[in-house]
Amino acid sequence: MKLRYLLKRRGPKGGTHPVYLALYSGEFTEIIFTGQRIILKDWSVQDRSPKDHSSDIFKAVEKVKADVQKAMRRLEADEKPLTPYTVKQVYSTNQDNKEASQAQADKKAKGDLMTVTKLATRWVENGIFRFRKSTQTQVKSSITNFTNYLKIAGLASLERGKLTPEIISGYERYLLEKKKLADSSHGKNMKQLRWFLNSLDFDTKNIKIRASKKTIVSLTLDELTKLEKVDVSDRVEYQKAKDLFLLGCYTGLRVSDLKRLNVTNTRNGFITLKLLKNNKDVKIPIIADAERILLKYEHGAPKLSEQALNESIKEVCKKALITERISIDTTKAGQRISKTVPKHEIITSHIAGKTFITLAPERWGLSPAEIAAIVGKDLKTLLGSYFNDQGEEARRKIIQMDTTKLRIS
Numbered sequence: 001m002k003l004r005y006l007l008k009r010r011g012p013k014g015g016t017h018p019v020y021l022a023l024y025s026g027e028f029t030e031i032i033f034t035g036q037r038i039i040l041k042d043w044s045v046q047d048r049s050p051k052d053h054s055s056d057i058f059k060a061v062e063k064v065k066a067d068v069q070k071a072m073r074r075l076e077a078d079e080k081p082l083t084p085y086t087v088k089q090v091y092s093t094n095q096d097n098k099e100a101s102q103a104q105a106d107k108k109a110k111g112d113l114m115t116v117t118k119l120a121t122r123w124v125e126n127g128i129f130r131f132r133k134s135t136q137t138q139v140k141s142s143i144t145n146f147t148n149y150l151k152i153a154g155l156a157s158l159e160r161g162k163l164t165p166e167i168i169s170g171y172e173r174y175l176l177e178k179k180k181l182a183d184s185s186h187g188k189n190m191k192q193l194r195w196f197l198n199s200l201d202f203d204t205k206n207i208k209i210r211a212s213k214k215t216i217v218s219l220t221l222d223e224l225t226k227l228e229k230v231d232v233s234d235r236v237e238y239q240k241a242k243d244l245f246l247l248g249c250y251t252g253l254r255v256s257d258l259k260r261l262n263v264t265n266t267r268n269g270f271i272t273l274k275l276l277k278n279n280k281d282v283k284i285p286i287i288a289d290a291e292r293i294l295l296k297y298e299h300g301a302p303k304l305s306e307q308a309l310n311e312s313i314k315e316v317c318k319k320a321l322i323t324e325r326i327s328i329d330t331t332k333a334g335q336r337i338s339k340t341v342p343k344h345e346i347i348t349s350h351i352a353g354k355t356f357i358t359l360a361p362e363r364w365g366l367s368p369a370e371i372a373a374i375v376g377k378d379l380k381t382l383l384g385s386y387f388n389d390q391g392e393e394a395r396r397k398i399i400q401m402d403t404t405k406l407r408i409s
């Protein structure tokens with residue numbers, strides 16, 4: 001195959017003319033525009049090229065020729081047909097890829113010149129819509145903590161291209177030593193910052209997420225019975241709080257899902273709905289105690305805000321004498337802290353669902369896997385947080401079964 005430059009003599013006299021690269025093979029011909037134009041006096045008809053071999057035009061057309069030859073070698077290496085058409089196709093594809101890569105590089109370079117604070121603001125405004133509203137609020141708070149740190153550290157004008165792992169490490173220490181966040185809050189801030197940094201193509205693999213083992217607080221069967229029996233009918237808000245909390249204990253549902261219960265999704269003895277938090281479908285049997293509450297509120301839950309529930313249920317539990325002092329362990333600023341408080345003081349809406357989970361093996365003989373299937377939680381989470389020490393129960397079963405066999409024999 002032959003390659004020759006071709007000057008198209010068209011346009012006004014004294015003007016410039018386009019330079020092409022022609023590909024010849026037998027009777028087949030293709031031409032490729034080099035992107036260059038030249039005046040006639042600078043063109044050598046004999047050499048079929050620009051006269052000045054040191055000019056920018058000559059260098060540019062030679063670059064096109066080199067790229068075409070590269071496409072030819074690619075076809076030969078792949079043992080594909082070598083024709084003017086196939087060479088032009090491969091060349092054009094390569095050029096398109098180069099342009100796309102360059103555009104991406106230009107975009108990144110432009111982004112690197114923008115301040116991290118501005119990029120964070122843009123991400124919060126346009127990039128967190130996919131999260132639930134409650135999560136969006138948490139993300140906004142986490143990103144605000146980060147941008148506030150940049151201001152405090154004198155980095156308010158920091159450009160994306162100058163963001164380093166050392167700056168992120170400084171922020172981690174700031175949350176730990178200055179803000180004195182508990183490990184759980186520290187971990188949440190860093191996890192949500194990592195979401196933002198990933199949108200900047202920043203390497204986040206070295207960002208470690210702190211996590212602390214939370215004390216699982218739930219009602220015992222005796223305490224649940226006390227709560228069921230306590231009379232708070234003289235206070236409408238207390239009665240609603242009691243009923244709403246008990247409904248969570250009987251179904252394992254969060255308040256946000258309890259509020260969605262109606263005659264349609266509480267029929268034929270089951271609650272059937274898609275959970276808001278993880279989008280999982282659940283089908284929960286309606287036990288007799290739950291049915292009484294649902295019927296009382298026309299197949300739904302009492303209408304009460306979560307804040308009002310959390311305030312009132314503490315008083316209801318206090319009246320029910322759920323006042324045993326319990327030890328709560330937390331980690332704050334790297335220090336493990338233990339405090340002892342009356343149980344009713346830390347009762348919140350979340351403890352209703354935890355009560356359902358922790359009592360399910362005793363009340364209904366459910367395994368962790370069966371509980372996970374009912375409440376729509378991840379089995380690994382349940383095993384790690386609620387049933388992390390099943391060894392004693394497993395040993396008891398082995399001894400019991402072995403003893404039974406010995407008696408039979």
